[in-house]
Amino acid sequence: MAVVRMDHVGVVVEDLPAAIAFFVELGLELEGETTVEGPWVDRLVGLDDVKADLAFLRTPDGGSRVEVSAFQRPVSASPAPRAPVNVPGIPRLTFIVDAVDDVFDRLRPHGAELVGEVSQYEDIYRYAYVRGPAGVIIGLVEELG
Numbered sequence: 001m002a003v004v005r006m007d008h009v010g011v012v013v014e015d016l017p018a019a020i021a022f023f024v025e026l027g028l029e030l031e032g033e034t035t036v037e038g039p040w041v042d043r044l045v046g047l048d049d050v051k052a053d054l055a056f057l058r059t060p061d062g063g064s065r066v067e068v069s070a071f072q073r074p075v076s077a078s079p080a081p082r083a084p085v086n087v088p089g090i091p092r093l094t095f096i097v098d099a100v101d102d103v104f105d106r107l108r109p110h111g112a113e114l115v116g117e118v119s120q121y122e123d124i125y126r127y128a129y130v131r132g133p134a135g136v137i138i139g140l141v142e143e144l145g
Contacts, residue, residue, distance in 0.1 A: 008056065008065035009093055011136050014080070016070040019133035020055050022110040023066060026095065026103065026138070028057035031065065035072075047074055059095070066093065068133065080134040085115060092129070094139030100126045103140055112138070120144075 013019040024030060037051040051072040058065045083090050097103045100118055107130060115129035115137060126142040 006064075008067050009091075010067040010069060011091065011093075011134060012076075013068050013070055013134040015133070016053050016055060016068060018110065019068040019070075020057070022107065022112070022133050023057045023068065025106050025110055027097070028059060028066060031056040031058050049073055082131075082135045085129060085137060090137060092137040092139060093132075094141060097140050097142055100128050100140045100142040104128060104130060107132070107138075 011019070020030060020033075033053065033055045035051065035053050041050045041052070042048055052069045053072065054067055054069045056065055056067050081087075081090060085092070104112060104114065104118070112130040112132060115131060118126060118128040120126045123144055125144055128140045130138050130140065132138040
């Protein structure tokens with residue numbers, strides 16, 4: 001087998017403290033923060049003179065992590081994507097939550113916006129998509145029954 005496990009998902013943001021606050025409010029735990037720069041980072045990301053601040057957050061069960069990073073340099077000339085859910089390549093992260101409505105109400109002050117509506121699939125789950133940091137779509141799934 002080629003894959004051992006999935007390590008993390010990465011999201012580039014403009015405001016690292018705001019992104020950390022968003023994911024902590026969602027229920028993730030801040031694992032640590034660091035700054036990276038130097039030739040090895042330049043080679044890795046294919047850019048010159050990179051300096052980026054990173055934060056790693058993990059789910060309460062420890063099984064998943066999200067890396068949020070903000071580049072001090074070079075600065076991107078492109079804005080964050082705001083495309084609809086069906087556009088290829090749009091990042092989407094989905095989390096199981098206790099209560100969709102409660103979680104959305106807590107995330108709203110952190111900039112979360114509903115993409116569509118909270119919807120229920122039979123008596124199995126309630127599901128909503130919200131826009132989070134840098135336009136990333138966050139799926140909130142409440143398991144029913």
